[in-house]
Amino acid sequence: xxxxxxxxxxxxxxxxxxxxxxxxxxxxxxxxxxxxxxxxxxxxxxxxxxxxxxxxxxxxxxxxxxxxxxxxxxxxxxxxxxxxxxxxxxxxxxxxxxxxxxxxxxxxxxxxxxxxxxxxxxxxxxxxxxxxxxxxxxxxxxxxxxxxxxxxxxxxxxxxxxxxxxxxxxxxxxxxxxxxxxxxxxxxxxxxxxxxxxxxxxxxxxxxxxxxxxxxxxxxxxxxxxxxxxxxxxxxxxxxxxxxxxxxxxxxxxxxxxxxxxxxxxxxxxxxxxxxxxxxxxxxxxxxxxxxxxxxxxxxxxxxxxxxxxxxxxxxxxxxxxxxxxxxxxxxxxxxxxxxxxxxxxxxxxxxxxxxxxxxxxxxxxxxxxxxxxxxxxxxxxxxxxxxxxxxxxxxxxxxxxxxxxx
Numbered sequence: 001x002x003x004x005x006x007x008x009x010x011x012x013x014x015x016x017x018x019x020x021x022x023x024x025x026x027x028x029x030x031x032x033x034x035x036x037x038x039x040x041x042x043x044x045x046x047x048x049x050x051x052x053x054x055x056x057x058x059x060x061x062x063x064x065x066x067x068x069x070x071x072x073x074x075x076x077x078x079x080x081x082x083x084x085x086x087x088x089x090x091x092x093x094x095x096x097x098x099x100x101x102x103x104x105x106x107x108x109x110x111x112x113x114x115x116x117x118x119x120x121x122x123x124x125x126x127x128x129x130x131x132x133x134x135x136x137x138x139x140x141x142x143x144x145x146x147x148x149x150x151x152x153x154x155x156x157x158x159x160x161x162x163x164x165x166x167x168x169x170x171x172x173x174x175x176x177x178x179x180x181x182x183x184x185x186x187x188x189x190x191x192x193x194x195x196x197x198x199x200x201x202x203x204x205x206x207x208x209x210x211x212x213x214x215x216x217x218x219x220x221x222x223x224x225x226x227x228x229x230x231x232x233x234x235x236x237x238x239x240x241x242x243x244x245x246x247x248x249x250x251x252x253x254x255x256x257x258x259x260x261x262x263x264x265x266x267x268x269x270x271x272x273x274x275x276x277x278x279x280x281x282x283x284x285x286x287x288x289x290x291x292x293x294x295x296x297x298x299x300x301x302x303x304x305x306x307x308x309x310x311x312x313x314x315x316x317x318x319x320x321x322x323x324x325x326x327x328x329x330x331x332x333x334x335x336x337x338x339x340x341x342x343x344x345x346x347x348x349x350x351x352x353x354x355x356x357x358x359x360x361x362x363x364x365x366x367x368x369x370x371x372x373x374x375x376x377x378x379x380x381x382x383x384x385x386x387x388x389x390x391x392x393x394x395x396x397x398x399x400x401x402x403x404x405x406x407x
Contacts, residue, residue, distance in 0.1 A: 003019070013096075014093070017091070017093040017094075017096050018093055020091055020093075020096075021091035021093045024089050024090065024091040024098070025090075025091070027088070027089045028088070029086060029087060029088040029103065030086075030087065030088075030089075031084055031085070031086050032052065032061075032084070032085045032086075032087060032100060033082070033083070033084050033085075033108070034052035034053055034054050034061075034082070034083065034085070035052070035053050035054075035055055035080065035081070035082050035083075035181075035182045036050055036051070036052060036053075036077065036078070036079050036080065036081050036082075036083060036182075037051040037052070037053040037060060037079065037181070037182035037183075038050065038051035038079065039051075039077075039078065039079050041067075041070070045067070046066060046067050047064055047065070047066060047067065048064070048065050048066075048067055048069075048070040049062065049063070049064055050062070050063040050064070050065070050102075051063070052083075052085065052100070053182040055182050055183075055184065055185035055186065055218065055221060055223075058186050060182075061098070061099065061100055062097070062098075062099040062100070063085060063087060063099065063100045063101075063102050064090075064099055064100070064101055064102065065087075065101070065102035065103070065105065069102060069103065069104065069105060070105065072105070073105050073106070073107055076107050077105065077107050079181065080180060080181045080182070080214065080215075081107055081108075081214065082107070082108045082214065082217065083105055083106060083107050083108060084105075084106045084107075084108060085100065085102045085104070085105050085106075086102065086103050086104040086105075086106075087100035087101055087102040087103065088100070088101050088103070089101075117220050117247065120220070120222055120247065121247060121250070124222070124225060124247065124250075124251075125250075129225060129226070129229045129250075129251050130250040130251055134229070135253045135254075136234045136253045137234070137253075138203055138234050138236070138253065138254060138265070138266060139202045139203060139234075140268065141167075141267075141268060142170070142202035142203045142266060142267070143171070143200055143201075143202050144171045144172070144173055144198075144200045144201050144202060145163065145170060145171070145172050145173070145201070145202070145203055145204075145205060145266055145267070146172075146173045146175070146195035146198070146201040146203065146204040146205065146233070147159055147160075147172050147173070147174045147175065147204075147205050147207065148175050148177060148188055148191045148192060148195070148204065148205070148206045148207070149174070149175075149176065149177070149179065149205075149206070149207040149208060149259075150176065150177065150178070150179040150208065150209075151176035152176075153179070153207075153208070153209060154209050154259075155207040155208050155209045155238070155259040156174070156176075156207065156259075158207075158258070158259045158260045158263070159205060159207050159238070159259045159260070159262060159263045160172065160263075162260050162263035162264060162267075163263040163266070163267040166263065166264065166267050166268065166269040166270060166271075167267045167268060167269070167270050168270070170267050173195060173198060173200075173201055175191035175194065175195060177190075177191050179208040179218070180208075180211065180215045180216075180217075180218060181218075184218035185218045185221045185223060185224055188206065188218065188219075188224055189223060189224055189227045192204060192206065192224075192227055192228060192231065192235070193227060193231075195233065196231045196232060196233045201233055202233065202234075203233060203234045203235075203236060203266055204231070204233050204234070204235045204236065205235075205236045205238055205256075205259075205262050205263075205266060206219070206228075206235065206236070206237055206238065206239065206248060206252070207238040207239070207259040207262055208238070208239050208240065208259075209240065209259070210240040210241045211240060216239060216240055216246050217246075219237075219239045219246035219247070219248040220246040220247040220248065221247075224248065225247050225248065225250075225251045228248060228251050228252060229251050234253040234254070235251075235252045235253055235254075236252060236253065236254045236255075236256055236262050236265060236266055237249045237251075237252035237254070237255050237256065238256040238257075238258060238259040238261065238262035240258075241257070241258060357392065360390070360391055360392035361392040364391075365389045365390060365391045366389070366390040367387045367388070367389055367390075367398070368387065368388045368390065369381070369385070369387060369388075370386065370387075370388070375387060378403040379403065381400045381403060382400065382403075383400050383401060383402050383403065384399065384400060384401075385399070385400045386398070386399055386400075387399070387400060
């Protein structure tokens with residue numbers, strides 16, 4: 001039942017703490033899974049204190065147990081170990097703290113971890129987080145490389161030395177994080193998100209050296225896998241050695257066998273690139289030279305042909321033909337002119353033969369009356385009438401003395 005309180009009738013803090021403790025005492029014992037973040041065993045103390053942490057949600061609870069309970073697993077349990085605890089929630093009223101009182105602790109074996117990882121892998125695969133279509137291509141020459149790794153670790157040294165040996169001008173944005181233990185997952189996620197938000201970072205490498213399945217477990221965490229899947233920047237996974245295969249390898253855009261190979265996958269080798277450029281340049285030179293040689297041979301073949309070797313021969317041959325045609329045209333034209341001239345002379349002779357002037361030259365005359373009419377009949381004129389007589393060389397006046405129609 002809810003407790004009735006008011007500003008005039010509040011209840012003391014101790015009473016509230018006692019009520020919370022009463023509610024918590026009603027809870028039964030539960031099995032809890034987590035990772036041991038801190039472990040405190042004081043010499044001579046009969047109680048062992050643990051901090052059990054859920055790295056996926058960054059939640060921690062204090063666990064207490066009797067020494068005899070912890071001694072049963074003391075040889076196989078340490079900080080960073082994942083365990084299953086059978087405990088009952090307990091409320092410490094004086095401090096207002098919640099803790100778990102453990103009656104049994106069971107370390108999670110490798111087999112159990114692998115089964116859980118396989119189940120998580122199937123679940124994330126069904127969501128499409130590992131789909132190859134979501135993989136992004138790495139830039140040929142990254143402007144800046146983000147590196148998430150342990151502080152002063154061999155993985156960091158391998159990546160930096162290999163990358164700078166291959167391309168001395170390469171720049172890195174390094175984020176040192178915990179790579180195992182309860183703090184690894186939140187720190188790695190925070191570093192990845194920070195580098196993903198940096199516009200100068202073109203690719204992110206997450207690198208760690210080899211280790212056991214438990215050591216590499218943070219890189220199979222579901223929250224980390226989802227954070228990498230949401231990145232806009234290409235991510236390269238370089239966790240452990242080649243046989244190691246955390247879930248980060250499946251969601252990353254590229255999985256490298258080792259941190260050294262990650263540097264080789266991300267940063268091109270300047271010597272190899274110079275050699276490749278030289279090979280391409282030589283190949284281009286050979287292609288251009290072969291093309292020019294072929295064109296020169298073709299040009300030589302064309303120039304060796306008679307038409308190109310002696311270009312004036314065609315003109316000379318055509319000159320003779322033109323001269324012959326010109327001469328032939330002149331002869332034909334002359335024959336045509338001569339024929340036309342002869343025809344004209346004949347026509348002219350016929351015209352002259354038929355001309356009245358030619359008749360007059362033979363002694364004939366044309367008589368015309370004063371009105372111009374030609375006299376054809378003696379009856380047309382009268383005695384004493386004046387006529388005009390036209391002869392070949394001119395004309396003169398005549399007078400009719402008489403007419404004789406019978407003659």
